[in-house]
Amino acid sequence: MARTTYTSLKNNNGLFDLLIILHIAIIAAGMVAVWYMEHYGHIVTGMSNKIIWGTPHVFAIFLIIAASGALNVASISTVFSKKSYKPFTRLSGLLALSLLAGGLAVLVLDLGRPERLIIAMTTYNFKSVFAWNIYLYTGFMAIVVVYLYAMMVKNFSWLSIPAGYLAFAWRLALTAGTGSIFGFIVAREAFDSALFAPLFIASSFVYGLAFTIIVLKIVQATSRTTIVSPQMIERFRILLITFTATVLFITIIFHLTKLYASKNHDVEWFLLASGNIYSQIFWLGQIGVGILAPVLLLALWRKDININRLASACLLLLVGGVAQIYVIVIGGQAYPLDLFPGMEISSSFDDGQIASYTPSLPEILLGIAGISIAMLLSGILMRIMPFLPEGETV
Amino acid sequence: MTGLPHAKHHIDKTRRQFLKQAGIGVSTIVLGSGVTLLAYPEASARSPDQPASSSIRWGLLIDVNKCTKECTACVSACSAENGWKLDGDARVDAQWIRKLEVKNPETGYQASFPVMCQHCEKPACVDVCPTGASFKRADGIVLVDKHTCIGCRYCMIACPYQARSFIHQPLSNQKSHAPRGKGTVESCTLCVHRVDRDQQPACVASCEKDGKGALMFGDLNDGESEISKRVAKFATRQIREDLGLDPGVRYQNL
Numbered sequence: 289m290a291r292t293t294y295t296s297l298k299n300n301n302g303l304f305d306l307l308i309i310l311h312i313a314i315i316a317a318g319m320v321a322v323w324y325m326e327h328y329g330h331i332v333t334g335m336s337n338k339i340i341w342g343t344p345h346v347f348a349i350f351l352i353i354a355a356s357g358a359l360n361v362a363s364i365s366t367v368f369s370k371k372s373y374k375p376f377t378r379l380s381g382l383l384a385l386s387l388l389a390g391g392l393a394v395l396v397l398d399l400g401r402p403e404r405l406i407i408a409m410t411t412y413n414f415k416s417v418f419a420w421n422i423y424l425y426t427g428f429m430a431i432v433v434v435y436l437y438a439m440m441v442k443n444f445s446w447l448s449i450p451a452g453y454l455a456f457a458w459r460l461a462l463t464a465g466t467g468s469i470f471g472f473i474v475a476r477e478a479f480d481s482a483l484f485a486p487l488f489i490a491s492s493f494v495y496g497l498a499f500t501i502i503v504l505k506i507v508q509a510t511s512r513t514t515i516v517s518p519q520m521i522e523r524f525r526i527l528l529i530t531f532t533a534t535v536l537f538i539t540i541i542f543h544l545t546k547l548y549a550s551k552n553h554d555v556e557w558f559l560l561a562s563g564n565i566y567s568q569i570f571w572l573g574q575i576g577v578g579i580l581a582p583v584l585l586l587a588l589w590r591k592d593i594n595i596n597r598l599a600s601a602c603l604l605l606l607v608g609g610v611a612q613i614y615v616i617v618i619g620g621q622a623y624p625l626d627l628f629p630g631m632e633i634s635s636s637f638d639d640g641q642i643a644s645y646t647p648s649l650p651e652i653l654l655g656i657a658g659i660s661i662a663m664l665l666s667g668i669l670m671r672i673m674p675f676l677p678e679g680e681t682v
Numbered sequence: 683m684t685g686l687p688h689a690k691h692h693i694d695k696t697r698r699q700f701l702k703q704a705g706i707g708v709s710t711i712v713l714g715s716g717v718t719l720l721a722y723p724e725a726s727a728r729s730p731d732q733p734a735s736s737s738i739r740w741g742l743l744i745d746v747n748k749c750t751k752e753c754t755a756c757v758s759a760c761s762a763e764n765g766w767k768l769d770g771d772a773r774v775d776a777q778w779i780r781k782l783e784v785k786n787p788e789t790g791y792q793a794s795f796p797v798m799c800q801h802c803e804k805p806a807c808v809d810v811c812p813t814g815a816s817f818k819r820a821d822g823i824v825l826v827d828k829h830t831c832i833g834c835r836y837c838m839i840a841c842p843y844q845a846r847s848f849i850h851q852p853l854s855n856q857k858s859h860a861p862r863g864k865g866t867v868e869s870c871t872l873c874v875h876r877v878d879r880d881q882q883p884a885c886v887a888s889c890e891k892d893g894k895g896a897l898m899f900g901d902l903n904d905g906e907s908e909i910s911k912r913v914a915k916f917a918t919r920q921i922r923e924d925l926g927l928d929p930g931v932r933y934q935n936l
Binding site for chain 2: 326328329330331336337338340341399400401402404405407408411412413415416417418419422469472473474475476621625627628630631632633634635636637638639643644
């Protein structure tokens with residue numbers, strides 16, 4: 289295989305400038321939302337003492353999962369020695385970093401006391417899975433930076449293989465750790481499952497690859513070049529189908545294992561069959577838009593797949609991904625805590641009641657700003673540094 | 683102000699042990715130097731510079747049969763003592779203690795009793811807190827360090843009792859003994875400021891005064907305390923005992 293020449297992103301038609309302005313505007317709106325929430329308190333959001341984590345957390349978790357998955361293309365090249373993926377390894381690492389930065393920014397900016405971030409960075413409770421994740425996130429960033437450095441600086445190329453292996457192992461731990469944030473919560477029936485770790489890992493493959501492909505499509509449109517060959521498009525198509533099918537498989541196993549225990553029948557009915565907003569988002573958003581539609585389209589487009597079709601399927605996968613995390617995070621909290629199993633309970637704190645939640649505009653703006661932070665970071669770095677393979681001018 | 687006979691007994695016992703040991707030390711110092719260096723204040727409560735004792739485990743016993751649906755004396759007392767109040771929005775109002783109505787749909791059995799932080803031996807909130815702001819004192823009281831709480835709310839997700847509240851808006855006129863802050867998490871402190879002065883928690887005192895004496899406070903580790911005797915004599919239960927968190931709040935006749 290010919291040696292890959294890397295280059296920075298070419299802005300050949302002004303699309304890049306337009307996107308940068310768009311992302312800056314969204315981030316600015318997100319920061320106004322943060323100021324509003326911090327000034328008046330979380331009372332201006334839809335979050336409450338019942339729905340403790342809201343839309344910002346949905347986006348933050350979605351982006352963090354996507355970040356680990358974005359590294360997949362690099363891992364396939366370095367760890368699994370698939371040379372055809374090598375031209376995209378730098379972009380893969382860059383997206384992993386940017387998506388993680390976007391997700392963490394949202395998470396931190398939603399804190400009740402974001403100015404105390406330094407406490408979170410310096411004071412640890414090592415029994416907390418959250419504290420483990422702080423190490424997993426910062427460690428991941430450091431390792432990927434080294435990995436990228438090794439890939440981009442000639443004298444350090446020897447380091448790219450061990451760094452790539454370490455990054456691959458670390459990313460699995462990171463996604464497992466993120467899943468465990470929910471898996472370790474024994475008090476809530478909707479959480480409390482070790483399957484969150486593999487479910488999040490499989491989901492990360494989908495979200496990360498979907499982001500990578502959409503960015504590649506935008507890069508091609510911006511630079512008016514072709515950098516994804518038809519062979520790679522076909523490989524990506526098969527990977528997307530495989531990863532999405534894996535998510536579906538683990539989702540089915542997840543709910544079957546829950547349903548096996550009588551104590552979980554009510555919560556499973558609530559999430560899957562009650563006809564409420566969460567079961568609707570599960571079936572229409574997560575399963576319909578996020579799994580069945582893209583897999584069906586990708587299967588139907590087998591003979592005439594192209595980057596546009598691939599990217600449109602990826603958009604569906606990402607929308608479905610947000611729906612998936614929404615059902616997990618919000619739906620899991622909306623179902624009431626069962627203080628006395630088998631008994632009916634009520635109180636001034638709405639015990640025993642299904643919690644209501646409507647995402648507020650500031651929450652949505654903050655969440656979307658996380659995506660824009662990731663895209664802005666990766667866009668600017670792509671523009672000034674050689675992260676992309678040299679393409680063929682269209 | 684109601685005293686704590688059972689707790690006092692324990693404190694006296696440990697103080698006697700302490701004085702005995704200290705006396706040996708003092709006599710050694712006196713023999714060595716010929717000068718008496720130490721004197722002990724006759725304080726009736728733990729001094730602020732003295733750490734909480736791990737030999738104590740403070741707990742509550744709630745006799746559900748004595749608790750009536752209409753009575754909310756414990757809730758009102760906690761609210762007045764600690765400076766939180768209900769503003770009519772159950773979504774965001776802080777509730778350090780609430781009355782829970784329980785009904786068995788099959789038998790029709792009904793009960794009403796207060797639920798607050800259960801001051802678990804193995805508190806899930808403490809386990810998950812990334813900064814260690816949620817912590818358990820040596821004497822079993824679970825608290826939030828307001829200076830290191832970053833407002834991540836993971837403790838609220840993890841607590842099986844929904845005992846914690848997040849402060850959703852700016853506050854004013856706080857009690858100096860119960861500082862609260864926007865953007866942090868809070869819950870029942872078991873009136874730690876009163877306990878450290880050898881007083882009962884406000885809910886217990888008010889239940890004794892205005893209610894039916896359904897609440898009892900004391901040292902679960904002290905076999906001679908009234909609460910320990912009651913727990914040893916009568917069947918009691920903990921909420922969600924299946925989770926193995928070993929709450930310090932016990933319920934009788936539930």
